[in-house]
Amino acid sequence: xxxxxxxxxxxxxxxxEMVNNKYSEMHLCEKCAxxxxxxxxxxxxxxxxxxxxxxxxSPEALPRQMxxxxxxxxxxxxxxxxxxxKLGCSQCYQAFNEPLADILRxxxxxxxxxxxxxxxxxxxxxxxxxxxxxxxxxxxxLDEAVKRxxxxxxxxxxxxxxxxxxxxxxxxxx
Amino acid sequence: xxxxxxxxxxxQWLNSSGNHSNIxxxxxxxxxxxxxxxxxxxxxxxxxxxxxxxxxxxxxxNNSYLxxxxxxxLNKVNDLVKQLLMERHLISRELAESxxxxxxxxxxxxxxxMVNEEDHLRIQTFASGLDSRTTWEMINKxxxxxxxxxxxxxxxxxxxxxxxxxNVGTGMRTxxxxxxxxxxITNQIRKILHAISQVGLAIRGLYGEGTEALGNFxxxxxxxxxxRNEQEITDNTEKITNQIIGHEEKAREIxxxxxxxxxxxxxxxxxxxxxHARVIGxxxxxxxxxxxxxxxxxGLIKDISLKIINELLVISQPAHVQLFxxxxxxxxARDVKRALIIQKNLTRGEERxx
Numbered sequence: 039x040x041x042x043x044x045x046x047x048x049x050x051x052x053x054x055e056m057v058n059n060k061y062s063e064m065h066l067c068e069k070c071a072x073x074x075x076x077x078x079x080x081x082x083x084x085x086x087x088x089x090x091x092x093x094x095x096s097p098e099a100l101p102r103q104m105x106x107x108x109x110x111x112x113x114x115x116x117x118x119x120x121x122x123x124k125l126g127c128s129q130c131y132q133a134f135n136e137p138l139a140d141i142l143r144x145x146x147x148x149x150x151x152x153x154x155x156x157x158x159x160x161x162x163x164x165x166x167x168x169x170x171x172x173x174x175x176x177x178x179x180l181d182e183a184v185k186r187x188x189x190x191x192x193x194x195x196x197x198x199x200x201x202x203x204x205x206x207x208x209x210x211x212x
Numbered sequence: 213x214x215x216x217x218x219x220x221x222x223x224q225w226l227n228s229s230g231n232h233s234n235i236x237x238x239x240x241x242x243x244x245x246x247x248x249x250x251x252x253x254x255x256x257x258x259x260x261x262x263x264x265x266x267x268x269x270x271x272x273x274n275n276s277y278l279x280x281x282x283x284x285x286l287n288k289v290n291d292l293v294k295q296l297l298m299e300r301h302l303i304s305r306e307l308a309e310s311x312x313x314x315x316x317x318x319x320x321x322x323x324x325x326m327v328n329e330e331d332h333l334r335i336q337t338f339a340s341g342l343d344s345r346t347t348w349e350m351i352n353k354x355x356x357x358x359x360x361x362x363x364x365x366x367x368x369x370x371x372x373x374x375x376x377x378x379n380v381g382t383g384m385r386t387x388x389x390x391x392x393x394x395x396x397i398t399n400q401i402r403k404i405l406h407a408i409s410q411v412g413l414a415i416r417g418l419y420g421e422g423t424e425a426l427g428n429f430x431x432x433x434x435x436x437x438x439x440r441n442e443q444e445i446t447d448n449t450e451k452i453t454n455q456i457i458g459h460e461e462k463a464r465e466i467x468x469x470x471x472x473x474x475x476x477x478x479x480x481x482x483x484x485x486x487x488h489a490r491v492i493g494x495x496x497x498x499x500x501x502x503x504x505x506x507x508x509x510x511g512l513i514k515d516i517s518l519k520i521i522n523e524l525l526v527i528s529q530p531a532h533v534q535l536f537x538x539x540x541x542x543x544x545a546r547d548v549k550r551a552l553i554i555q556k557n558l559t560r561g562e563e564r565x566x
Contacts, residue, residue: 047399067402069402112251112255114255122254123376124252124254124330124376125252125373125375125377126251126252127250127251127252127255128246128248128249128252128367128373131367131370131373131380141377142370142377142380145378145436146380146381146436146437146438147436147439148436148438149369149370149438149439150438150439151369151371151372151380151382151438151439152439152441153371153382153384153440153441153442154352154355154441154442155366155368155371156364156366156372157356157359157360
C-alpha cells in the first residue's frame with residue numbers, strides 16, 4: 039500500500055483519528071507521517087516509556103499515603119520521583135516497591151533480575167573479605183585440578199565453593 | 213594529565229581492526245553501579261560524593277585490571293578539556309556538569325569509569341568493530357573485581373539499583389557505533405530505524421541521547437535491562453546489528469550495480485573537497501568523511517585506511533582542533549585549521565601529522 043499523502047513511499051503507519059465522532063484512517067509512510075505531525079509513532083525510548091508509565095500512574099490512581107510516603111533513606115517522596123524521573127537512593131526501591139513494580143514492568147516487560155550479582159552481594163556492612171578471598175583461592179585450585187585432570191578433587195573443590203557462596207548469600211539476605 | 217600525549221594517541225577502538233570494521237566503528241558496553249548507603253548522585257551532599265570518589269579510588273588501587281588508569285577531576289580542568297573528553301566519548305555532558313565528576317581513563321582508552329554521573333559508577337569498555345564478547349568479558353572482570361571492594365546497591369529481585377528505573381537490573385547498555393550511508397542513499401534508513409525500535413533496541417546519533425545522526429553514523433543499543441541476563445542482551449544486540457550490516461551491504465551492492473558512476477562521483481567529490489578545501493565546518497567534515505569512508509569500504513579509495521578516517525571523525529571535532537593548535541579559536545579560524553588537519557591526514561597515509 040502506498041502512502042496516502044505522497045503516493046510514492048510504502049505506507050508503514052496506519053493512523054486512526056476520531057474527529058466529531060467520525061473515524062478517519064490514514065495510511066502514511068514514515069516521512070509523511072512525521073511531517074503530518076503524527077508524533078505518536080516516534081521511536082519509543084526508555085525515557086518515553088518511563089514518562090508514559092509515570093503519567094499513567096497519576097496521583098489520583100495512587101493511595102494518598104503512597105504519594106506522600108517518604109523514603110527513610112533520603113527523605114525523597116514519591117512525588118519527587120515522579121517529577122525527576124530519578125530515585126533518590128537505593129532504599130527508595132524498597133519504600134516505593136509497589137508503584138515501582140508497575141513502572142518496571144512497563145519499561146522492561148519484566149520485574150525479575152536474572153543477570154549477574156556482585157561477588158560481595160552478601161558481605162554488606164562487615165567488609166569481611168575472608169570468605170571471598172577463600173573462594174578465590176579455591177577457584178584457582180579448581181582450575182589447576184582440572185588442568186591436571188584430577189576430576190575427583192575438582193568436584194570436591196567445586197562443592198566447597200558452592201557452599202561458601204551459599205553462606206555469603208545467606209548472610210547478605212539476613 | 214599529559215594532554216599533549218593524550219591527544220596525540222587516538223583511542224585504540226578507532227583502529228578498525230575488529231569485525232565488520234567497514235560498517236561498524238566500535239562496540240561499547242557500560243554498567244551502571246551505585247554504592248549502598250550513599251544517596252544517588254543527584255540527591256547526595258558534596259561530602260557524600262567525595263566519599264564515593266574515595267571508595268572508588270581505593271577499589272581501583274586493588275584492581276589488577278586497572279593498573280594504569282589516569283584520573284581526571286572535572287572541576288579542575290577547563291571547558292575545552294571537558295569538551296575534548298566528550299568528543300572522545302570518555303565523559304557525558306551530565307558528568308561534565310556534575311559538581312564532583314571524576315573520570316578514570318584506562319590505557320589506550322579501552323575502558324573508563326565515570327564517577328558521580330547519574331549513577332555513582334558508569335563503567336565502560338570499548339572495542340573496535342562489532343565485538344560484544346570482548347567488551348563484555350573485559351567489563352565483567354573489572355566489575356567483579358570492583359565488587360569485592362565496593363558495596364554495590366543490589367537487590368535479589370531487581371538486580372543492580374540505579375538512579376533511573378530504566379537502567380535497573382543488569383545496569384547494562386551495549387552500544388554499537390555503526391555507519392549506514394548506503395541505507396540512507398537508497399532511502400531505506402527510516403524503515404530500518406523503525407524496525408530496530410520494534411525489537412527493543414534504541415537508535416541515537418553519534419554522541420548519544422538527543423544528538424543528530426550526522427554523516428549517517430548511529431548508535432544502536434539495548435533498552436531493556438531487567439529480566440534478561442547480560443549474555444542475552446549482548447547476543448540480541450549483536451544479532452540485530454548483524455542483520456543491519458547485511459542490509460547495508462546489500463544496499464552498497466545495489467548502488468554499485470545500478471548507480472555506480474553517480475555513487476563514485478559523489479564519493480570522489482567528497483574526497484576532493486576534503487583534500488583541497490581551505491575551510492571546512494565540523495558538520496560538513498563529518499558528512500564528507502562519511503562518503504569517503506564509504507569509498508574506502510567499497511574499495512574505490514585504496515590509499516586511505518579506515519583507521520585514519522575513524523580517527524578524523526574524532527580529531528576534526530572543535531575541541532580537538534583547538535587543542536592541536538594550542539589555543540582557543542573562533543569558529544571561522546577553527547574551520548581553517550580543521551581543513552588543514554584533514555588534508556594532512558588524508559594525504560600522508562598512515563603517518564599521523566597534525
